[in-house]
Amino acid sequence: MSDDEVLYCINHPNVETRLRCSKCGNPICPKCAVQTPVGFRCPQCVRSQQAIFYTATPLDYGVATVVGLVISTVAAFILGQVGIFLVIILGPVAGGVIAEVVRWAIRRRRGRWIWLVVSSCIAVGGLLSLILSALLFSPTSLLSLIIYVALAIGTAYARLR
């Protein structure tokens, strides 16, 4: 490619540019170019790369929601009844276990929003455990429950992001 060759961005046909996508070679203007570790890429190539990286199917999201909710409710029910000291130790453990079980359930496929699904499940599981303990007449420490939910979400987020 000679230096004075004029290219036009494939997304903006009126914009002159000298940049090309490092993958497909299409001309792209600086506005479209996405900087990656392997050079500038066009938005289309970036998107298809991510589509390969994120392999979770809609069914996986369904499975993650159901599995996440069930174990989150059980974990919250148990941890809502222990002392704060134990919750501080066990909260992150529970969050890690929930994250791993969900990952196993969806066969380790990656999903961009799985962390959000699991975090929501942990929060909703905390609420469901309150109903469960009311039904079972079992006393719950609200403070333990809140600490558990916060710690578990932090851990699950870190594992799944």
Ligand SMILES: [Zn+2]
């Ligand atoms: Zn490209």
Ligand SMILES: [Zn+2]
């Ligand atoms: Zn452009």
